Amino acid sequence: MGTGMELIIFLVSAVKSTGLSNRVVKESIPTFPNPMLSCIMLWASGYSEATLNDSFLADLDELSDNEDDLLEADNDDAEHMEEDIDGDLADIEALNYDDLDSVSKLQKTQRFTDIMQGGFVVALPLSYSATDFLVLKVEDALENGSENSTHGIVLEDDPEYQLIVDCNALSVDIENEIVIIHNFIRDKYRLKFPELESLVHHPIDYARVVKKIANEMDLTLVDLEGFLPSAIIMVVSVTASTTSGKPLPEDVLQKTIDACDRALALDSAKKKVLDFVESRMGYIAPNLSAIVGSAVAAKIIGTAGGLSALAKMPACNVQLLGAKKKNLAGFSTATSQFRVGYLEQTEIFQSTPPSLRMRACRLLASKSTLAARVDSTRGDPAGKTGRTLRAEIHKKIEKWQEPPPAKQPKPLPVPDSEPRKKRGGRRLRKMKERYAITDMRKLANRMQFGIPEESSLGDGLGEGYGMLGQAGSGKLRVSVGQSKLAAKVAKKFKDRSYGTSGATSGLTSSLAFTPVQGIELSNPQANQFGGTQSTYFSETGTFSKIKRT
């Protein structure tokens, strides 16, 4: 049997959570309660994942020490690490060839009988080197499978469904593992090429690039074609020529390369798991896969944690499943996508014009939630509901893209026949207040009987002052009320701060003596508006209006 086959069988069998291997692992690693995870650890990164974590901690401790100690500790640790890594490798190899075989041999008898009864695992298209024994099993399994599917049993009891659920959880765990390994690689490779981590974000791409570059200082000798888009390759080469990194020591390099290998292996394993799930998606969730496609359906079921969990989610959450939360600092946010998750990868979404994508995404999320609900209760095993929903979605999207009806030239309305729409409300009142007649103007407009008014040019020439300033007017003093219009204009100009702002008093200085930092320069205009100071004491505030009763 090829190693590919071993991988799958072991993987899948590992997922089943029965058998010898789990118990062994459970005893040896108390830190991993999840049996599946521990199994994958057993295979992918060896049971010394714990030691990998310890090495992280060791590295962190080293960083805060002196350089000498660093070097020494590094050397010491390197030795340990090497041993561990060797141990890992040895274990892995042992696992791969000895233990794996033995385990899988064990499983073969045990697992495959299980599979015979209800499993469909062996129906994987990856069984290139299938033996006759397996082929028979496949056919049997397929027959059993087709029989089972017509029963319409509750989904949760279906063993294949369990398998799919486990595969989903496994893929999520693998992803987390990849992130951890990526961090490790990054930390190690930082000495050599620190800028690479900000140029290449994707963990798998990063691992590939690191593996390709290895310890090479001259990037012109390294061919990165096919790993990255050419623009990024160019940027990487340019940055490499001016990088501040130094070549890594041999042992560190070896560690890094090994970690890269592990990451890549994990990635390929995840792909295989997803392919398997995808191939069975048509059976598990026919309606959902009719709408969004089997790959995306597999992914969202995986992220949701099962078909029934997905069915319970509101559509707005389904839309966001798988949305990338990372904000790429340093890159422009021009490409920052709106809030879409895995649904972004569906064919329907990709084929809508960009202006309609937001609406299409919402529509897609709602219809796929409906389909998921139908699937979770096995209401329509043929997938007809899914196809009708898909047709509906297509129709709606086409309708949105129709040009608007041609504009008919309308005849002009009869003049003065339409009533003017009068607005009211607080906002309008406040706006009108700014232009209202002030008290001063009111007084100036009136005149007292029998008393001649004063005028600006005297003797009746010029503008008359009316009752303003007259003795018997009944007002002790009329002051220029703070007009709101003036206040608003003043505020606007203040914001622009033409030249020196006249509001700060001459005694304030922009230098401040602070205890911690010594002398501090503060911007006198920094916190003038919107600061903690209330508008009561603000310089541009108006008098509060006291309503006349």
Added chain:
Amino acid sequence: MEYLLPTLRKKQEVDSLIRDTLDKVLVLRFGLSSDAVCLQLDDVLYKSVKDVSKFVTVALVDTTEEEIQVYLKYFDITYVPSIVFFFNAHHMKMDSGSADHTKWVGTFQRKQDFVDVVEEHMVQGCKSSLCNCRRYTERQ
């Protein structure tokens, strides 16, 4: 432009049109369809007829016809083209800057000019006691 706008040749036609146009401004253009200035005016009229159709009716009166001479004498039309405005069978007078307030002589430069004139006629006609259309200019 006889084929685009209704053209009147008989006195009886003109009479009936004036009587029958209710609550709308009636625009009668007196002129010849072969005259250059007339043609320009007719063009403007034709373009605006659709827009003002809610409150305006436009008709052309051929001044070469015999029966129409009565009107020419009545309205004292010598220059061609001339436009006379009616509202509810009432002849509307308009101060257009010239001495003659009873009619509009000549052509309009732009379509908007014609629309303005006619809108003003409509407003005045509505305001007057000639019609009982609703008026929203009053404060409610």
